[in-house]
Amino acid sequence: MSKAVKIGNISIGGGNAVAIQSMLNVKTSLVDKVVLKTERLVQAGCDIIRVSVKDEEDAAAISAIKKRIKIPLVADIHFNYKYALAAIDGGADKIRINPGNIGSEKNVEEVARALKSSGTAVRVGSNSGSVEKSLLEKYGKNEISLAESALNNVSILEKFGVDNIVISAKASSVPLTVATYRYLSKKTDYPLHVGVTEAGTIKMGLVKSCVGIGSLLLDGIGDTIRVSLTADPIEEIYAAKNILRSVGLDKNYVEVISCPTCGRTEYDSVGLAEKVEKLTAGIKKPLKIAVMGCVVNGPGEARDCDLGVAGGSGFCVFFKNGEIYKKVPFDNVDEEFIKELNKIVG
């Protein structure tokens, strides 16, 4: 198991819940916008929010943002160690920086000292596009060089006594991402920030993120996740939540089990499944609802559902825990089923 690292008022790793994070796509110095967008993401289920620090104005905005949001704030810094110092000073709960690219050892030492005295966490990592030439030559272009590049950055900070570290090692290739995190999970016990980078638009990016992040989580790898989508960040939160649910790490929701329908289906089970999904979307109760096309597999396949419906000829049957308890003609199915649903989710 990874060890726990504190990021503001939450901890990741060490058996804590896998935290969902996203990153804002507005300029950080636009504090009002940042706060508003963060609140919207928090409503959707975001646990940690990251902002980029591109210039002095962004760095200066950190403390103002920090005062107005309730979730941990991460400042993302490239190259300029002074922005890192300013962000730590402004109260950032974590900074994302690579000590390998902020210049002299003196710069690293200054950042390390600030991290230690403030207790700020730090994420270091690698990206398949920026692996050091020496590592590429030694190991080739693969999971080992990508992981070792991240671990290099870790050891630079460890030299200065920093240990509240989170590690990432991202690629846009799913197989490379998965292989790299598997390698990292054997080599280190720092918490891992998992994601597929530059995954793409919501269409392909969602698939790549589900496959990559999901398969790692299934094997117990990953302490915080970021779904990267070229889309509204709120889609990243929805996707991240659904991934956690799909791998069984979030059971506190209404799971809608529904079949793909086939030639046996004689009522609009697709429409009903969608209605049920919409009606139960916000409900935080561990329930399973089945919407099945036909009785061939219906009640049997949905034996452990709290409530279910399956189509027959001209009528549907409703069932609870695999036992049929009601027959309803097709015409009234939606209305009646939603009544039954309301009884148990209400």
Add this chain to the structure above:
Amino acid sequence: MSKAVKIGNISIGGGNAVAIQSMLNVKTSLVDKVVLKTERLVQAGCDIIRVSVKDEEDAAAISAIKKRIKIPLVADIHFNYKYALAAIDGGADKIRINPGNIGSEKNVEEVARALKSSGTAVRVGSNSGSVEKSLLEKYGKNEISLAESALNNVSILEKFGVDNIVISAKASSVPLTVATYRYLSKKTDYPLHVGVTEAGTIKMGLVKSCVGIGSLLLDGIGDTIRVSLTADPIEEIYAAKNILRSVGLDKNYVEVISCPTCGRTEYDSVGLAEKVEKLTAGIKKPLKIAVMGCVVNGPGEARDCDLGVAGGSGFCVFFKNGEIYKKVPFDNVDEEFIKELNKIVG
């Protein structure tokens, strides 16, 4: 590696390409509709199509359908062995049936004889809702009982000399599905039909299918896949194709690498990424195109892309294989980039 099984004019297992399949949701006896819908799915990338055989009319329709479609046809039969015989007789390339639930040994023997003399393939399997009580008592409700239930059905057919078998073992739970196929892949070398059953609507079902099917494929498990969505079957094909691409099993397409954008992004990279994705959707060439928000990570992260764009201040840079070769003002970026794109995909 699994052994190869021939299904009509394609083979699965034994190192053959992972075949994409779907199932129709119209009544099988409506032959014209079946043929039309199949053609649409084939256009989208479907390799194998399955239809349900609910009654004698459906069984009788198999031969008519078979004459009019080009991809292998699978007949899905529950309980009634006579429909299985009729489907085999009608030229189905594979039947989906469980010998454990078609009655007496004599029935099984008849089906087995028909399978052998015709060379028809057969898929047997289990479903988490229909595991035999004896197995549940012996192993508990887990991957072992679910897998052993499928293997039971295999051995019933093997007794009668049938060996062109494909196996499935499905659950609506992703962790259970993955654990079961991992178990099966160690216990058998028959090809595996992989999918998450009753995965749900396109929203949650897509996530569950990506995580479940994707993580198995990443480990080399799975010879044919079915994405089950409570939606238009064409969505199942799109999802299946994207899963194969995400795990690196289909490289013959235009991959669009695009970042999630952040506060550093000053042009509409989301819009451009979507345009590029649309324009290149049908193109079968192994190309990588990068659409990056900013130059901080842009060219570096997209070093091995055939063409890329990254935003600066007021202008974008275009790059090829990591080398910047052109600067274009924001106003002309979309138009100019699409021109460059057309040069290489043309």
